[in-house]
Amino acid sequence: MCNFCLSRRGLLSGMGGLAVATTIGAVSTGAAFAQPARSADTPDAALARLVEGNARYVSGKMAERDFSAGRAARTQGQAPFAAILGCADSRVAPELAFDQAPGELFIVRVAGNFVTPDGLGSLEYGAAVLGTKVIMVLGHTSCGAVNATVEALQKGNTLPGHIADLVRAMKPGIEPVLKTPGDDLRQRAVVANVQANVRRLQTEKPILGDMVAAGKLKVVGAYYDLPTGKVIMV
Known part of the structure; x- marks a missing residue:
């Protein structure tokens, strides 16, 4: 089973x-x-592992791996140390950006990297069942979903099909940015969207919020810079 x-x-x-x-x-x-060993057993250690992996990726000194090695062992179970709530954008691949092997990251992706009911359940499963120690909400520069949301909120236009649902979901986190002065509105919207979803996950009941309060889980936000590959904490 x-x-x-x-x-x-x-x-x-x-x-x-x-x-x-x-x-x-x-x-x-x-x-x-026989569950595999976890690569990091505390929230701080898990976050440090992500940061170190991204540094290798940015420098072009990624770890050499035989991806076939350990394939059979992975059929026995998984013990990812971190979960990523990322955008579906094809240019951002979390396993590469953090230089991690299969089985290390538990990844949920949706255009605009926001919390959905199914995504929330997946993240709860990752934390409570699989034992992930950190959840990172990962946005990225030049996000099409965020840009479309900004434009829709500014112009009042309606996007076709279920794409409009993305706008409705991201509106609460992004709309306040439209009312504050500053340069590079779209990038500020990327950051605001990440931060809004971090706040939600940090307090989400009954599982994640309690784990965060108990120090068993950390929820952080960051964005991936497309030109450099660097992941920047926000």
Whole structure:
């Protein structure tokens, strides 16, 4: 039976903290699985690992890896140390940007890197079940979703299909920026969107907010600079 199936059984067997405890126990004690070691076991260590990996990426000194090595072992389970809520933009690949091997990052992506119900559940699963120690909301420069939201809010135009849903979702975080003076409105909107989603995840009940308060999880924000590849904390 897969990890998710064992985890799902735990999630459905109770409510609140009981459900989380049951889920973690189901995954970590299953006789059929030997969980891999986690690369970082504290929020600070996990964040430091991301920063160090990005520094290697920017300098062009990424670690050499045989991606086939460990493939069989990964069928036994996963122990990612960090989760990334990133944009769906094809130019930003978190595993490369942070120079991490398969199994190290738990990634949720949506155009505009904002919290959706499904994304929230995924991040909760990553933290409570898989044991991720840090969640990074990762925006990027020249974000088309953010730019479209800024333009729609300024001009009042409606985007076609479900693209308009992206604007509605990002509006609360971005709209205040339109009312404040300053240069480079679109980049300020990128940062504001990241920060709004960080604040939400830091207080989201019943799982993430409690883990943050207990010091078991850190939620941070950053953006990826397309020209340089550098990830800048905000």
